Amino acid sequence: MVPFADGENLLTDTAASDGHPLNPTLPPKTLKKISAPSLLKKRMPLSSVFSPLIASKTPHPKSVPSFHLGTNGLRHPPKRTSWPSIPRSNRGRSIGIRCEGRDDSFYMRRCVELARKAIGCTSPNPLVGCLIVKDGEIVGEGFHPKAGQPHAEVFALKDAGDLAENATAYVTLEPCNHYGRTPPCTEALIRAKVKKVIVGMVDPNPIVASKGVERLRGSGIDVITGVEEMLCRKLNEAYIHRMVTGRPFVTLRYSLAFNGRVLNQLGQGAEESGGYFSKLLQEYDAVVISSNLFAKKTVRLPTSHETGASQPLHIIIARGVNSLHLPAPTTEPADKVVVLAEKTMIVEPKSEDVEIVVREQMSLKSILDYCAHQGLCSVLLDIREDNEALKELLDDGLDEHLVQKVVMEVCPIWCSGEEAFLAFGRKSFRLRDLQTRTVNENVVVEGYLL
Ligand SMILES: [Zn+2]
Numbered sequence: 001m002v003p004f005a006d007g008e009n010l011l012t013d014t015a016a017s018d019g020h021p022l023n024p025t026l027p028p029k030t031l032k033k034i035s036a037p038s039l040l041k042k043r044m045p046l047s048s049v050f051s052p053l054i055a056s057k058t059p060h061p062k063s064v065p066s067f068h069l070g071t072n073g074l075r076h077p078p079k080r081t082s083w084p085s086i087p088r089s090n091r092g093r094s095i096g097i098r099c100e101g102r103d104d105s106f107y108m109r110r111c112v113e114l115a116r117k118a119i120g121c122t123s124p125n126p127l128v129g130c131l132i133v134k135d136g137e138i139v140g141e142g143f144h145p146k147a148g149q150p151h152a153e154v155f156a157l158k159d160a161g162d163l164a165e166n167a168t169a170y171v172t173l174e175p176c177n178h179y180g181r182t183p184p185c186t187e188a189l190i191r192a193k194v195k196k197v198i199v200g201m202v203d204p205n206p207i208v209a210s211k212g213v214e215r216l217r218g219s220g221i222d223v224i225t226g227v228e229e230m231l232c233r234k235l236n237e238a239y240i241h242r243m244v245t246g247r248p249f250v251t252l253r254y255s256l257a258f259n260g261r262v263l264n265q266l267g268q269g270a271e272e273s274g275g276y277f278s279k280l281l282q283e284y285d286a287v288v289i290s291s292n293l294f295a296k297k298t299v300r301l302p303t304s305h306e307t308g309a310s311q312p313l314h315i316i317i318a319r320g321v322n323s324l325h326l327p328a329p330t331t332e333p334a335d336k337v338v339v340l341a342e343k344t345m346i347v348e349p350k351s352e353d354v355e356i357v358v359r360e361q362m363s364l365k366s367i368l369d370y371c372a373h374q375g376l377c378s379v380l381l382d383i384r385e386d387n388e389a390l391k392e393l394l395d396d397g398l399d400e401h402l403v404q405k406v407v408m409e410v411c412p413i414w415c416s417g418e419e420a421f422l423a424f425g426r427k428s429f430r431l432r433d434l435q436t437r438t439v440n441e442n443v444v445v446e447g448y449l450l
Pocket of ligand 1: 151
């Protein structure tokens with residue numbers, strides 16, 4: 001049993017090895033497969049971009065799990081289907097294909113696409129994508145694949161090689177100007193002699209904030225910030241929230257029948273590869289569920305089915321029960337599970353992948369403090385039919401503005417029964433930035449709490 005206290009060690013480790021004031025002590029994610037990046041396969045040695053590029057500090061094998069994206073932060077797949085394929089020997093010459101009509105927004109949106117290739121793998125670091133553009137032609141692409149690996153700018157500069165000189169770099173997030181596991185990206189850009197840097201958004205990380213822009217401008221590089229800023233902010237909404245508040249970004253999710261009852265099941269296809277729930281599980285560091293979910297023997301731990309997805313840490317809230325029988329793991333390696341209980345309890349079957357944490361006074365705030373202490377940036381609160389164990393937590397959590405986003409699914413079902421209505425929260429408020437999509441006759445609505 002491991003008791004914890006509210007706010008324990010919250011954001012106290014400012015010496016994070018990747019230069020961010022977050023240093024997870026437990027693995028926020030576990031990965032299904034292992035594939036080491038092959039940095040040395042490409043055209044240009046990374047040492048020519050940075051001399052001391054490779055991290056001097058060996059990452060903890062758990063806090064920085066091995067990476068599986070089938071890529072290494074360089075452009076992927078190598079053969080573009082929707083982009084002009086230009087022989088390298090032709091690049092920079094007059095016969096190269098100019099990207100007529102493409103403006104800064106176009107290139108920044110491509111950077112966001114690149115960054116999203118590493119969804120679920122970079123926490124507690126942000127998702128970042130980078131392009132090197134010369135004479136209207138994209139000559140280098142890269143993204144940050146995971147914490148501990150080089151940043152997006154390094155991969156893009158390596159991809160561009162000597163064509164980076166006098167080119168324009170596009171990057172979704174302000175380049176770092178500090179030494180962490182990797183040297184500053186500002187120095188890489190300066191050394192590569194880029195002429196201009198277009199930045200999507202300034203980094204809210206206090207270690208970075210505006211210092212990267214200042215360093216670049218101080219060395220004579222033209223810098224523009226705020227291109228496609230809203231898109232770049234949405235890309236890293238969890239990272240930004242964590243940096244600003246010290247708490248994880250929290251999303252509440254549930255499925256409703258047409259007559260307003262909360263469902264245990266999800267809509268057709270939601271849990272399959274490509275389904276919204278499978279994607280959420282890939283994206284979020286942790287998923288919080290009620291122990292009541294496992295009263296039905298058929299229920300399994302929520303698992304992402306995206307290819308190569310890292311699985312979230314499963315946090316099970318156990319209230320009013322003396323024992324809990326967990327379903328057999330369905331992933332290899334097995335999902336990590338933390339049972340948050342109000343008292344000592346029995347959890348079967350026993351496993352080294354299951355930890356029990358006792359919390360006598362349970363609240364959403366204390367749960368999020370625990371998550372923050374573990375280095376988790378994003379938490380998915382998954383509400384099912386039998387939600388009594390979570391009701392009090394959510395009532396208080398909504399009052400205290402601890403929930404940032406809601407994803408609601410409405411299924412084409414009329415559900416019988418007297419109970420299982422959603423009745424959370426004591427205050428009234430509006431949501432903003434609503435987005436709606438229909439999949440297999442299920443309507444998924446998401447919005448942000450003000
Ligand atoms: Zn960097």
